[in-house]
Amino acid sequence: MKTLIKNGTVLTAEGEFRGDILLNGESIAAVGSGIPAEADEIIDAEGKYVMPGGVDQHVHFSFTYKGSKVRGFETSNAAAVGGTTTVLEFVNQVRGKGLIESIEDYRKTDADGISMVDYGFHVVMTDPRDEVIDEIPQLAKAGYPTMKLFMPYKGMFFHADDDAILKALYKGREAGVTVMVHAENADMIDVMTKKLIAEGKTAPYYHAVSRPPVVEAEATRRAIYMAQMADAPLYVVHVTCKEALEEIKKAYQNGQPIYGETCAHYLVLDEQDLAKPGFEGAKYVCSPALRTQEHRDALWEAIERKWINAVSSDHCGFDYEKQKHMGYGEGNSFADIPNGAPSLQNRLNILWTYGVETGRLSKSRFVDLMATQPAKINGLKKKGRLAPGCDGDVVIFDPAYRGTMSVKNNLEGVDYCPFEGFEQKGRPETVFLRGQKIVENGSYIGSKGQGKFVAGEPFGAAYGDSAK
Ligand code: URP
Numbered sequence: 001m002k003t004l005i006k007n008g009t010v011l012t013a014e015g016e017f018r019g020d021i022l023l024n025g026e027s028i029a030a031v032g033s034g035i036p037a038e039a040d041e042i043i044d045a046e047g048k049y050v051m052p053g054g055v056d057q058h059v060h061f062s063f064t065y066k067g068s069k070v071r072g073f074e075t076s077n078a079a080a081v082g083g084t085t086t087v088l089e090f091v092n093q094v095r096g097k098g099l100i101e102s103i104e105d106y107r108k109t110d111a112d113g114i115s116m117v118d119y120g121f122h123v124v125m126t127d128p129r130d131e132v133i134d135e136i137p138q139l140a141k142a143g144y145p146t147m148k149l150f151m152p153y154k155g156m157f158f159h160a161d162d163d164a165i166l167k168a169l170y171k172g173r174e175a176g177v178t179v180m181v182h183a184e185n186a187d188m189i190d191v192m193t194k195k196l197i198a199e200g201k202t203a204p205y206y207h208a209v210s211r212p213p214v215v216e217a218e219a220t221r222r223a224i225y226m227a228q229m230a231d232a233p234l235y236v237v238h239v240t241c242k243e244a245l246e247e248i249k250k251a252y253q254n255g256q257p258i259y260g261e262t263c264a265h266y267l268v269l270d271e272q273d274l275a276k277p278g279f280e281g282a283k284y285v286c287s288p289a290l291r292t293q294e295h296r297d298a299l300w301e302a303i304e305r306k307w308i309n310a311v312s313s314d315h316c317g318f319d320y321e322k323q324k325h326m327g328y329g330e331g332n333s334f335a336d337i338p339n340g341a342p343s344l345q346n347r348l349n350i351l352w353t354y355g356v357e358t359g360r361l362s363k364s365r366f367v368d369l370m371a372t373q374p375a376k377i378n379g380l381k382k383k384g385r386l387a388p389g390c391d392g393d394v395v396i397f398d399p400a401y402r403g404t405m406s407v408k409n410n411l412e413g414v415d416y417c418p419f420e421g422f423e424q425k426g427r428p429e430t431v432f433l434r435g436q437k438i439v440e441n442g443s444y445i446g447s448k449g450q451g452k453f454v455a456g457e458p459f460g461a462a463y464g465d466s467a468k
């Protein structure tokens with residue numbers, strides 16, 4: 001099957017030009033202008049942008065909080081209609097199992113034959129026994145060259161102490177496995193949480209009070225020092241505040257290979273959303289917590305200046321009624337509310353509407369942040385770019401579309417949308433996954449199981465741009 005997309009404005013991380021793209025089978029066959037019109041389907045993209053399919057390097061289809069689990073890969077068509085054609089899922093190591101065994105068991109039952117976009121995995125090390133540490137180099141050979149450690153969540157099985165982080169950094173460095181950290185100080189949160197609950201401050205808003213920016217800045221700095229000692233790259237996920245950004249910037253300037261991402265919701269939502277009437281604030285409980293305008297301004301500046309390398313979703317599909325309400329009522333508190341927010345579908349829409357359309361973000365940097373850099377960082381050589389030989393993952397984006405973000409037009413399978421009522425300018429109109437059309441006129445038309453596993457190559461982070 002050959003598809004020719006003609007007369008669009010081709011957008012890449014380097015710039016834009018008016019041109020055509022030819023898809024042949026699963027790949028991009030040609031990018032240029034005046035490509036001869038010999039194809040099974042010819043699409044006129046006049047007035048539209050043609051860009052690489054998005055790569056969302058931070059999604060949760062298996063995260064479980066106090067026994068409650070998010071929606072899984074059966075909702076990955078939400079990624080497709082949002083213009084994302086590859087997702088990277090965090091899989092917890094199962095106690096008693098190895099790292100690769102944990103990923104592959106999960107993959108067989110929960111992703112293969114189900115996912116509607118391409119997918120890869122980061123493993124979350126939860127059981128850092130010596131033989132598990134020794135297994136780390138094998139991750140790179142198996143196509144899983146990234147692993148995550150959770151610095152907060154004290155008392156939960158996936159919390160990692162400094163001992164585990166340092167050992168992972170040393171071992172990862174040997175084989176090209178990049179260590180990622182969720183950087184928040186577990187003890188600071190724990191002490192503050194207990195104090196607030198003892199004072200009767202149990203409402204969702206106190207989630208933010210229990211984990212202020214200093215909690216994130218301290219852990220970010222500590223992780224950076226550990227990476228410095230191990231002489232290893234470090235990837236800091238979901239950076240939210242100016243203090244943590246300062247730590248990352250300083251490390252870059254010292255020549256350390258430090259990479260950071262932020263997420264769509266930290267760019268547009270506010271700490272005050274946690275104070276919405278009734279229990280509605282629970283919809284906005286995610287970690288780190290939402291911040292204020294001064295932090296959002298710092299994040300927008302950081303993404304344009306390349307102090308931050310990617311914008312992910314940190315998608316976490318918990319229902320409001322059934323799951324967020326675990327923190328409601330007598331004897332419960334904000335600490336019982338499952339952490340995380342659904343945002344898989346609106347990642348590109350938020351970045352375009354509130355970044356490109358407001359002039360805060362150039363169009364080429366938009367492509368870089370949502371596709372090109374996350375592909376590089378994770379060693380996905382055929383993703384995130386429009387070049388011959390790359391996978392035919394392409395979005396035709398209509399900048400003239402006007403709409404409203406709402407749970408009513410959302411495929412995430414959750415009963416709320418954190419961006420409810422937000423204005424939307426532009427949308428992914430047509431989406432191709434490896435040459436096959438999976439979204440047409442904004443609607444999903446693909447099929448379950450169409451997504452394939454995609455292996456990452458070692459030390460993808462080393463190919464990414466560092467801050468200038
Ligand atoms: O609140 C969040 N971010 N939930 C998902 C798990 C994590 O911490 O990344």
Ligand code: ZN
Nearest residue numbers: 182237238287
């Ligand atoms: Zn996290």
Ligand code: ZN
Nearest residue numbers: 058059060314
């Ligand atoms: Zn996360």
